[in-house]
Amino acid sequence: MSLDKTDQDYAMTGRIAKRFAALKHENRSGFVAFITGGDPDPETAQQILDGLPGAGADFIELGMPFSDPMADGPAIQAASLRALQAGASLKTTLDQVRRFRIKDSETPLILMGYYNPLYRYGVENFVQDASQAGVDGLIIVDLPPEEAHELHPFAREKGIDFIRLATPTSDSARLGKILSDASGFLYYVSVLGVTGTASAPEQAIQDAVTHLKSHTDLPIAVGFGIKTVDQAAMVARIADATVVGSALVERVALGLDKAPQAGDRSALVQDLLDQAQTLSHAVRIARSSAA
Amino acid sequence: MPTGPIKNHQTESFPDSHMLANSLRTGPDDQGHFGLHGGRYVAETLMPLILDVEKAYEAARCDEKFQDELRYYLRHYVGRPNPLYKAERLSDLFGGARLYFKREDLNHTGAHKINNCMGQILLAQRMGKKRIIAETGAGQHGVATATVCALFNLPCTIYMGATDIERQKPNVFRMRMLGAEVKAVTSGTATLKDAMNDALRDWVASVEDTFYIIGTVAGPHPYPAMVRDFQAIIGEEVRAQMQEAEGRLPDSIMACIGGGSNAIGIFHPFLDDQSVRLIAVEAAGLGVETGKHAASLTGGQPGVLHGNRTYLLQNEDGQIADAHSISAGLDYPGIGPEHSWLHDIQRVEYVNVTDEDALKGFQICTEKEGIIPALESSHAIAYAQKLAPTLPKDHLMVLNMSGRGDKDLNTVASALGVSL
Structure with missing residues (x-):
């Protein structure tokens, strides 16, 4: 393993660090758009992914479908199952990233998911292939610091940020452990619960971000339960990045309800990207309109 | 990973990486691993609680008062x-x-399920938890959990796959009679694994007051060791x-x-x-x-x-x-x-x-x-x-x-x- 690069080098060279530096310069929160890889079918998913930067996504979180997504609420569970039924796998998710990178070499892309598919793929092969495909970061929900040594050193060697999660249950002692091998940014799970359900009140998020900032210089992204324009704007006034997932993924379900037959799904794609546009706009102007 | 030829069961030695010493009964290691297996692969939200459960169980295990109380209930209540x-x-x-x-x-x-439920409910009480959740497949663990919750007057929610609810109706009725809320799980394949997913989802949202009584020797450390000890x-x-x-x-x-x-x-x-x-x-x-x-x-x-x-x-x-x-x-x-x-x-x-x-x-x-x-x-x-x-x-x-x-x-x- 080559460890000749310092942490500082990593922080300065990647797409994630560059994007956060630019956002800081603009004094605004970044909009992180979450969608599930391969949902609802490979081609539609590709059109959605390719369209997100144009719809204002500063970062993209691409969900790696898993049969048993324990930290996800109904919307993302359903997205995962739809994708798997349409033939998605870890391999097709990496293919999707590869195709995206042909058109976009700037937007940071983070894969989010569960450990088992990576473990089966083979951790070293996976980080190799992910790095070549153009992945910038990994969020593995069920790989806490206690087990992260299985993946973290290999990801770091390939220059992929291993993004850590902090939660309302993370006290100062725990944060020390979480932050000890964090890079890229810190993802704050703002509610006790699964994705797309409850929402945290403004004061709680403010307090949490202040607390986290006292422990780390990493940018803080806040996610879970951010569904409306108002909620997105509120979080964007506080956090360095604002993550929206279920509210986008739900547009896929809605579009399928309207046109259940496979075929032309351009209306679904447009509807989801419109939703992303609305939310990203709210995030973009949150601080200037509040001022 | 341990390797080696198939051993005749009369022989003395079993190959292993680190637990060989003199006993096969000393596992898991302090990170909850049994050889390659075990560990704590859970969402960060749950980690502090998992560590608390581990600490509380370790203290209870060595506490003669806890063990006496458990023995009392096993004898006079379980039979x-x-x-x-x-x-x-x-x-x-x-x-x-x-x-x-x-x-x-x-x-x-x-069934044997009550041995474990009795141990875990005493631990839950010791930790000051106010609510119990559990998953169940056939309903035996659900019934045993609902039973100890009735005995100790704690509210409980049992997650059960919709498919299993259909094929185990008498047990569903038993749980409800015992005062448990039985939640039908329709996600995934609507069986035991999905019930466990939903129980974990509940737990992430209720970490502050809720104890999860896992019914088998699986789940994050310390559950596999704790359930084993109770069984x-x-x-x-x-x-x-x-x-x-x-x-x-x-x-x-x-x-x-x-x-x-x-x-x-x-x-x-x-x-x-x-x-x-x-x-x-x-x-x-x-x-x-x-x-x-x-x-x-x-x-x-x-x-x-x-x-x-x-x-x-x-x-x-x-x-x-x-x-x-x-x-x-x-x-x-x-x-x-x-x-x-x-x-x-x-x-x-x-x-x-x-x-x-x-x-x-x-x-x-x-x-x-x-x-x-x-x-x-x-x-x-x-x-x-x-x-x-x-x-x-x-x-x-x-x-x-x-x-x-x-x-x-x-x-x-x-x-x-x-x-x-």
């Missing part, structure tokens, strides 16, 4: 010790080995009872295995007794070759699910496969991590029995011994029927009668083409 019964008619019928039943079916609530009373009693009956150790011990709590409970006190052959019977469903089975060790590969690494039924992409068994209690695509380790080091033999043979075991035990076994335990009976005739008359075989079969009468009737 322990239960008998080690010499099944003479079945022994005669099978020929060969002499068969004993460890009668966990005679426990209050009709080990089965094997400890067998040891004393066999000594009293025959003046020696048994030659073999057999148990059915899904997650593996009844099996580890009866095996664990004997792990270091190399003369005792340990055999666990997985559910082969329609046959392992059909893909419709629940035999995780026979047909699975190592993977990570529900907080631990262990053998799992999964496809090459790491997506978890559906399990199948006529017995809802064995219908799970994983197995406890300690079993995966015992499989790797070849201390326990893991075999399997089909739905069809389990049904035969169910019938023969009912007819010859007047004991209606759970469909889960019937898997062990079916394997005993195969193995016993090959063994000498002085071979002492203990079979864990993990539960009674009243709950399965509808399933058995429909499999036999009888309408009730």
Whole structure:
């Protein structure tokens, strides 16, 4: 393993660090758009992914479908199952990233998911292939610091940020452990619960971000339960990045309800990207309109 | 990962990376690993609580007052010790080995599950938790959990797959009568693994006041070790009872295995007794070759699910496969991590029995011994029927009668083409 690069080098060279530096310069929160890889079918998913930067996504979180997504609420569970039924796998998710990178070499892309598919793929092969495909970061929900040594050193060697999660249950002692091998940014799970359900009140998020900032210089992204324009704007006034997932993924379900037959799904794609546009706009102007 | 040739069970040594020392009973290590398996693969939200549970359990385990209280309830409420019964008619019928039943079916609530629930509810109280959640497949763990919650006046929510609710209606009604809220799980395949997913989702949202009573020797550390410790009373009693009956150790011990709590409970006190052959019977469903089975060790590969690494039924992409068994209690695509380790080091033999043979075991035990076994335990009976005739008359075989079969009468009737 080559460890000749310092942490500082990593922080300065990647797409994630560059994007956060630019956002800081603009004094605004970044909009992180979450969608599930391969949902609802490979081609539609590709059109959605390719369209997100144009719809204002500063970062993209691409969900790696898993049969048993324990930290996800109904919307993302359903997205995962739809994708798997349409033939998605870890391999097709990496293919999707590869195709995206042909058109976009700037937007940071983070894969989010569960450990088992990576473990089966083979951790070293996976980080190799992910790095070549153009992945910038990994969020593995069920790989806490206690087990992260299985993946973290290999990801770091390939220059992929291993993004850590902090939660309302993370006290100062725990944060020390979480932050000890964090890079890229810190993802704050703002509610006790699964994705797309409850929402945290403004004061709680403010307090949490202040607390986290006292422990780390990493940018803080806040996610879970951010569904409306108002909620997105509120979080964007506080956090360095604002993550929206279920509210986008739900547009896929809605579009399928309207046109259940496979075929032309351009209306679904447009509807989801419109939703992303609305939310990203709210995030973009949150601080200037509040001022 | 431990490797090595298959060992004759009379030999002394079992290869292992770090737990070899002098005992196979010292696991897991301080990070909750049994060889390659085990660990704590959970969402960060749960980690502080998991660490609290570990600390609280460690303190309780060493606290004589806690152990006294547990012993009191096991004796006066559960009805322990239960008998080690010499099944003479079945022994005669099978020929060969002499068969004993460890009668966990005679426990209050009709299965071994209550041993663990009693331990965990006392721990939950000690930790000041105000609410209990649990998952259940056949409903036996759900009933045992609802029972201890009624006894200690704690509200509880039981997650159960919608498919299982349909095939285990009497147990659903029992849980509701006991005051539990039974939540139907419709996500995924609507069976035990999905019930566990939803219980974990509940727990993430309720960490502050809720204790999760996991029903088997799986989940994040410390659950596999804790549930094993609470179930080990089965094997400890067998040891004393066999000594009293025959003046020696048994030659073999057999148990059915899904997650593996009844099996580890009866095996664990004997792990270091190399003369005792340990055999666990997985559910082969329609046959392992059909893909419709629940035999995780026979047909699975190592993977990570529900907080631990262990053998799992999964496809090459790491997506978890559906399990199948006529017995809802064995219908799970994983197995406890300690079993995966015992499989790797070849201390326990893991075999399997089909739905069809389990049904035969169910019938023969009912007819010859007047004991209606759970469909889960019937898997062990079916394997005993195969193995016993090959063994000498002085071979002492203990079979864990993990539960009674009243709950399965509808399933058995429909499999036999009888309408009730």
